[in-house]
Every structure is written in structure tokens, then in C-alpha cells.
Amino acid sequence: MAQLNVHGQENIVQPGFYMPNRLSIEAGKALHHLLQGKVCYLVDPTFPPAPEIMEYLKTKDISIEYFDFRHTTSRAVREQILNRMQQGLSVVFLPGLIAKVRGTLADVPSPFLSNVGSLHISPVPVFLGHYNDDDVNALYSNGNLPATREELWIMPQLRPGPQTGERLLSAWLEKSAELFSANPFLKRSVTTELVRAMKANPKVEVVDGMTGNPLPNFKLLGVSMTVAKMLRKRDDERIGVILPPGPGGTIATLSCLLAGMTPVLINYASSREAFESTVRQAGLKTFITARKFMQKLTTFPWPPEEQLILVEDLLKNLSKASLISNVMMAKMAPANMICRMFNTDARCDGAECVMLFTSGSSGEPKGVTLTHRMVLANVAQCAARLDLADAKFLASLPIFHSFGLTVTMMLPLLTGHPFYAYPNPTDARNLCEIIKKHGITLVCATPTFARGMLRRAEEGTFATVRQFVVGAEKLQPDLEDEFMKRHGLGLLEGYGLTEAAPVCSANMPDAPMVEGSKFYVPGTRKRSIGAPLPGIAVRITDVDDDTKVLPLTERGMIWIKGSNVFNGYVGRPEMNAEIFDNGWFKTGDIGQMDLNGFITLGGRLSRFSKIGGEMVPHEGVELAISQALNLNPEDGVQIAVTGVSDAQKGEALVLLSALPQHQRSSEEKEILTSIRNILIERQMPNLWAPKYLVPVEAIPTLPTGKLDLRGCKLLADEALWELNN
Numbered sequence: 001m002a003q004l005n006v007h008g009q010e011n012i013v014q015p016g017f018y019m020p021n022r023l024s025i026e027a028g029k030a031l032h033h034l035l036q037g038k039v040c041y042l043v044d045p046t047f048p049p050a051p052e053i054m055e056y057l058k059t060k061d062i063s064i065e066y067f068d069f070r071h072t073t074s075r076a077v078r079e080q081i082l083n084r085m086q087q088g089l090s091v092v093f094l095p096g097l098i099a100k101v102r103g104t105l106a107d108v109p110s111p112f113l114s115n116v117g118s119l120h121i122s123p124v125p126v127f128l129g130h131y132n133d134d135d136v137n138a139l140y141s142n143g144n145l146p147a148t149r150e151e152l153w154i155m156p157q158l159r160p161g162p163q164t165g166e167r168l169l170s171a172w173l174e175k176s177a178e179l180f181s182a183n184p185f186l187k188r189s190v191t192t193e194l195v196r197a198m199k200a201n202p203k204v205e206v207v208d209g210m211t212g213n214p215l216p217n218f219k220l221l222g223v224s225m226t227v228a229k230m231l232r233k234r235d236d237e238r239i240g241v242i243l244p245p246g247p248g249g250t251i252a253t254l255s256c257l258l259a260g261m262t263p264v265l266i267n268y269a270s271s272r273e274a275f276e277s278t279v280r281q282a283g284l285k286t287f288i289t290a291r292k293f294m295q296k297l298t299t300f301p302w303p304p305e306e307q308l309i310l311v312e313d314l315l316k317n318l319s320k321a322s323l324i325s326n327v328m329m330a331k332m333a334p335a336n337m338i339c340r341m342f343n344t345d346a347r348c349d350g351a352e353c354v355m356l357f358t359s360g361s362s363g364e365p366k367g368v369t370l371t372h373r374m375v376l377a378n379v380a381q382c383a384a385r386l387d388l389a390d391a392k393f394l395a396s397l398p399i400f401h402s403f404g405l406t407v408t409m410m411l412p413l414l415t416g417h418p419f420y421a422y423p424n425p426t427d428a429r430n431l432c433e434i435i436k437k438h439g440i441t442l443v444c445a446t447p448t449f450a451r452g453m454l455r456r457a458e459e460g461t462f463a464t465v466r467q468f469v470v471g472a473e474k475l476q477p478d479l480e481d482e483f484m485k486r487h488g489l490g491l492l493e494g495y496g497l498t499e500a501a502p503v504c505s506a507n508m509p510d511a512p513m514v515e516g517s518k519f520y521v522p523g524t525r526k527r528s529i530g531a532p533l534p535g536i537a538v539r540i541t542d543v544d545d546d547t548k549v550l551p552l553t554e555r556g557m558i559w560i561k562g563s564n565v566f567n568g569y570v571g572r573p574e575m576n577a578e579i580f581d582n583g584w585f586k587t588g589d590i591g592q593m594d595l596n597g598f599i600t601l602g603g604r605l606s607r608f609s610k611i612g613g614e615m616v617p618h619e620g621v622e623l624a625i626s627q628a629l630n631l632n633p634e635d636g637v638q639i640a641v642t643g644v645s646d647a648q649k650g651e652a653l654v655l656l657s658a659l660p661q662h663q664r665s666s667e668e669k670e671i672l673t674s675i676r677n678i679l680i681e682r683q684m685p686n687l688w689a690p691k692y693l694v695p696v697e698a699i700p701t702l703p704t705g706k707l708d709l710r711g712c713k714l715l716a717d718e719a720l721w722e723l724n725n
Contacts, residue, residue: 003502043096228255263355273364356405373565386508
């Protein structure tokens with residue numbers, strides 16, 4: 001039985017109306033005791049609580065007030081509650097058994113939260129969380145996982161007023177983030193936890209998808225220990241790693257961590273300017289790479305040879321005796337001995353673990369330090385949501401991409417699961433072969449890369465895949481529909497930020513319905529980016545006023561808070577002051593949340609133009625024009641919308657087009673008029689019509705397939721410079 005800790009007794013209101021996110025039998029008994037037994041429980045028979053809870057209530061002859069949510073009016077329920085409160089009894093809503101995915105915040109479906117507001121009775125929020133301090137797989141439990149500790153919090157009574165359901169959800173989210181952040185596990189060292197996990201799973205393999213060669217954990221750890229001893233002779237605080245996903249990239253990263261250095265994972269698809277900026281900001285003098293990799297990337301601005309540590313030379317020069325000794329130690333010695341040898345606990349909690357740089361889609365790359373706390377938190381958050389039973393990961397996203405680092409390298413290593421690495425995420429044919437040959441269960445990709453796999457996939461390619469998560473760009477409905485039609489596989493759209501290590505939310509497959517219950521908390525909602533992972537809170541503010549907090553269901557600027565969120569960009573104090581507010585991080589994304597917690601994005605703030613006082617979404621305009629022109633997404637990115645300054649309305653929309661029919665500048669007026677008329681026919685606002693058309697040879701994109709926002713803006717500014725000057 002889990003230890004139960006009770007907090008917030010000072011917030012008890014007698015009589016009061018209590019709304020728990022969930023209740024276990026022990027937590028229910030504790031709450032009953034705190035209310036001195038003067039309690040009536042509110043139960044909907046179509047949403048029945050656990051049998052043991054109902055049995056306890058009946059055997060103790062405790063007052064129960066029944067109501068049928070589907071057939072009882074809010075006024076009638078309000079009278080039921082007020083009658084009991086007038087008798088001196090507190091009323092506790094009992095959440096029922098519910099179909100839910102792992103890591104679900106609450107056992108209360110959205111219809112019930114919607115109805116709370118119409119009761120016009122200010123509730124006292126109650127939050128129950130299940131935790132395990134010892135195992136990353138069960139750091140956060142939703143009741144289906146073993147928990148060593150339960151935290152029950154009675155929170156301050158909500159103020160009266162409209163949208164009570166939204167404020168109740170906000171209170172639960174914030175308490176979830178607070179309790180998650182307090183977990184002792186997060187104070188540990190990623191390096192220590194990697195050593196312990198690899199020692200506990202010595203035969204689990206990292207497989208090189210190019211050669212098919214497996215490398216078991218004990219050998220991977222032994223080689224990393226040998227390399228780390230060599231690196232410790234250097235005076236570097238940070239070392240650049242320029243390697244693709246796979247055994248080499250894993251060894252380089254782990255070696256740096258064991259040596260007490262920060263691996264800086266370099267974007268080898270970046271421009272010379274971006275690379276030079278990365279080197280300058282991180283203060284890099286040394287880089288680990290491979291000669292074979294250098295030969296494939298002939299256009300990359302490689303540093304001078306004297307600054308390079310080449311894997312081939314390194315392995316060739318390693319003492320065989322030392323290598324054998326370290327591999328044997330990795331296999332035979334206790335984890336604690338290895339950790340003491342490398343003093344792995346010296347860097348933990350908020351200390352620097354890994355450094356990444358943003359893609360630079362809207363400007364110069366920004367340095368993001370991922371701390372040990374951030375990495376452990378996000379791995380645990382993902383583990384709480386994903387189905388990891390006998391999991392096999394496909395690792396094709398580069399490790400300089402935070403998703404590739406955390407989800408397809410750190411997560412399998414820390415949870416003891418194999419991953420199959422392939423260096424080229426665009427090589428769809430070979431990726432499909434790896435998935436089918438090795439029975440991959442979990443695939444992560446961008447929609448662009450997923451579309452490539454769909455083209456190459458044969459019948460049965462995805463037969464073993466249980467979760468196919470996509471992110472980094474918007475999931476197009478046609479791609480989602482085609483995957484389901486051809487392979488019966490639902491693509492699960494998620495959302496992440498480098499600044500959040502990176503995963504913030506994700507859709508998951510729906511859980512089967514619970515017998516006897518008519519309601520459920522869905523795992524997925526189409527056109528959304530899913531619900532927040534455990535321990536992440538969300539806030540919505542007015543787009544033009546950061547201090548004006550809006551209800552979660554209203555569209556505005558999204559802010560997040562959690563242990564996985566960074567502390568600020570490296571060397572950018574002025575920017576950091578603008579994006580943080582009392583622990584909340586301003587994401588730059590516009591969106592809203594429903595009462596089941598699902599977030600729908602409206603686009604990046606940088607992907608909006610303010611025209612005549614109205615916010616116009618670039619992505620919305622692009623989608624409308626693409627549909628009107630019947631553009632095929634499989635043909636790649638053919639149009640893009642950006643904004644330029646406009647003396648009359650503040651900003652104006654510019655349509656960049658690589659379409660053959662848009663290449664004649666002399667026809668610009670006719671084309672724009674035609675597009676305007678089409679948008680009007682589709683009942684789109686007049687403000688959505690582009691003011692300018694700029695023919696281009698190709699739309700700038702990043703290696704991930706996302707639009708290069710900075711490149712698009714530069715193209716528009718260059719083309720229209722004479723017009724505006």
C-alpha cells in the first residue's frame with residue numbers, strides 16, 4: 001500500500017463543495033476524516049466509482065446523493081447540493097471509473113467540468129497524485145502503475161463566477177506541476193541513472209541500422225568509460241558532438257557525461273553562420289566526429305583538424321588492455337563503484353547536462369542548456385504516458401534535435417529498452433525495412449518524414465507499431481487519413497520545444513471503455529496536439545497583454561510551467577526577461593485548451609501578422625489557399641505566407657509561391673484578385689487576402705521539413721525592398 005501524505009488542511013471549508021481529480025480508497029478515507037465525517041457523496045450511477053469505494057460508503061452507512069447527469073438539470077443538482085450543505089454536510093463529488101490513458105490528469109470527463117460552472121457553487125479543488133521515487137518508469141503513476149507514495153492536497157476554494165470548470169482544471173494542472181517538481185528523483189544525476197540503468201539491462205542493445213550490428217549496453221558503457229578517461233585529461237568544459245543517432249553518437253554523449261563535460265550536440269544541417277554562432281556561444285574548442293561522417297557531409301564547415309577527435313582514430317589508439325578492462329568492469333562491477341570512479345553525482349539536479357541550439361527558423365540559433373533535472377523530468381513524463389511494454393524504438397531523428405536526444409536515445413537507455421538507429425530520417429525505404437524487420441513498436445518522426453515512409457511502406461510494414469508520434473510541424477489531415485486507411489494506424493500528433501527538453505503534450509491511443517460507465521477521458525482528439533504530459537501546467541494570456549490571464553478555453557498566448565522547462569537562453573538576459581513570469585515560460589504559440597486538457601494550436605506568434613488591429617494566422621491563410629488551389633502535400637512545400645511592414649495597416653501579407661503558374665510578375669494583380677475572390681467564396685475574412693505575391697524558385701525549409709521562417713521573411717523583404725523604400 002502506498003504511503004499517503006495529506007496537505008492543505010488549512011483550506012478545509014465546512015460545509016463546502018469538494019471536487020477531487022480522482023480518489024483512491026485511502027485518500028477518500030483521509031478526506032472523510034478531515035471533514036469530520038460530516039459528508040455527503042455525490043454519485044452519478046452512469047459514472048460509478050470503484051466498487052471498493054462504494055462498498056465502504058454503504059457499510060459505514062455514509063450519506064450518498066445520487067443524480068443522473070444526462071437527465072438532471074444543473075438547477076436540480078444545485079438544489080441537491082445546497083440542501084445537504086444547509087444540513088451542515090460537505091458535499092464531495094466522487095469521480096467514477098473511467099476509460100483513460102496512462103498519465104491522465106483527472107478522472108473527471110469534460111461534461112462534468114462544464115456542468116460545474118452552471119452550478120454556481122464555488123468548489124474546493126482536491127488533487128490526488130500517485131508517485132514513485134525510485135524508478136523512472138513509474139515516477140508518475142495514474143493509478144495503473146505501482147506507486148510508493150500518494151499526495152493528497154486540499155487547495156483554496158475557488159472564487160465564485162463563470163467558467164468554474166476552467167479554473168478547476170487550472171488548479172489541478174498547477175498542483176500537478178508543483179508536486180511533480182518536488183519529486184526527489186529529479187535531484188539526481190542523468191549520468192548516474194544511465195550507469196544504473198545500463199547495468200540493470202546489460203544485454204539490451206543499441207542496433208546500428210546501417211550495418212545491423214548490435215552493441216549491448218555493457219559494451220557501450222565499457223567503451224564510453226574508456227573514452228571518458230581520455231577526455232578527462234583535457235581542459236574542455238564543453239565538447240561539440242557532430243554525429244548522427246546510433247552507437248557512435250551515444251558513446252560520444254555518454255563519454256562526455258562520464259568525463260564531467262557537457263556534450264554540445266551540433267546541428268550538422270545548419271549553415272556556416274549558424275555553426276559559427278554555435279561554436280562562439282558555447283565556447284567550443286574540441287569536437288568529436290567520424291571520418292566517414294565527414295566524407296558524407298562535404299559542404300559542412302568543418303573545424304580545423306587539430307580541433308577534431310575522430311572516432312576511427314580514437315578507437316584505433318585505445319589501449320586494448322584498457323578497453324577490455326573497462327568492458328569487463330562495466331559487466332561485472334557494481335553500478336555504485338563505477339559512479340564513484342567517475343564521480344557522476346558531482347553534476348546533478350540543476351547542473352548543465354547537455355547543450356542544444358534552436359533551429360534558427362526565425363533568427364540566429366539560441367543556446368538552450370538542458371539540465372539533469374530537465375532531462376530526467378521529461379524522460380519520466382514521457383514514460384508515464386507511453387506504452388513501454390516490450391518497447392522497441394526507431395531512432396532516426398538526429399540527436400541535435402531535442403526529441404531525438406530525449407525520446408529516442410535517453411528514454412530507451414534509462415528505461416532499459418532497445419533502439420534501432422538510422423542516420424538519415426529521409427531514407428524512407430530503409431526506415432520501413434528496419435520497422436518491419438525488427439518489429440519496432442514506437443516510431444517518432446516529423447509529418448514530412450512520415451509522408452515519405454507512407455510512400456515506401458508495404459502491407460504489414462507497421463504491423464508491430466503501437467505508437468507513431470509526429471511533431472515539429474503541423475499534421476495534415478490527408479496524411480493522417482491515409483495512414484489510417486492503408487495501415488489502420490493512427491498518427492499521434494504531439495508538441496514540444498527545445499526549451500522544454502522537449503515534449504509538452506501528445507495524443508495517445510484511446511483506452512477501452514470501462515464496463516458500466518457511459519463517460520470517458522479520450523486519449524486523442526483530432527486536430528489537437530494532445531493533453532499536457534504529467535507535471536506540466538498550462539496558462540493562457542491575452543496575446544497583447546501578458547498580465548491578462550484568460551480562461552484555458554479561450555484562445556491566446558500559451559505559457560507552460562514544469563520541471564522540464566529551461567531557465568533561459570545562454571547569454572540572452574534581455575530576451576529571458578521577456579519570456580518568463582514567476583516560473584511560467586512564454587512559448588510564443590497561440591492556442592487554447594478544452595476541458596479534457598487537449599490543446600489546439602493556432603500557430604506561432606511569429607506566424608501571425610497584426611493587420612488593422614486583427615491577428616491574422618499565416619498557417620490558416622496557407623491552408624485556405626492550398627485547399628482552394630488543390631495543392632498536393634506530397635509535392636512538397638509550394639507556398640508560404642509571411643508578413644512585411646505596411647504604412648497603412650501595420651503589416652501586410654506576402655504570398656511566396658514556387659508554383660509554375662505564379663512565376664510571371666506581370667500577372668501578380670490578376671493572381672491576387674483571383675485568390676482574394678476564392679477566399680471570399682470560402683467565407684474567409686478580407687484581411688486574409690495577401691497584398692503581395694513574390695514568385696520564388698523554392699520555398700525555404702529546414703532539414704526537419706519545417707518552414708524556414710527567417711528565410712521566407714528575407715525573401716519577402718528583399719523582393720519588396722524597392723517598393724517600401
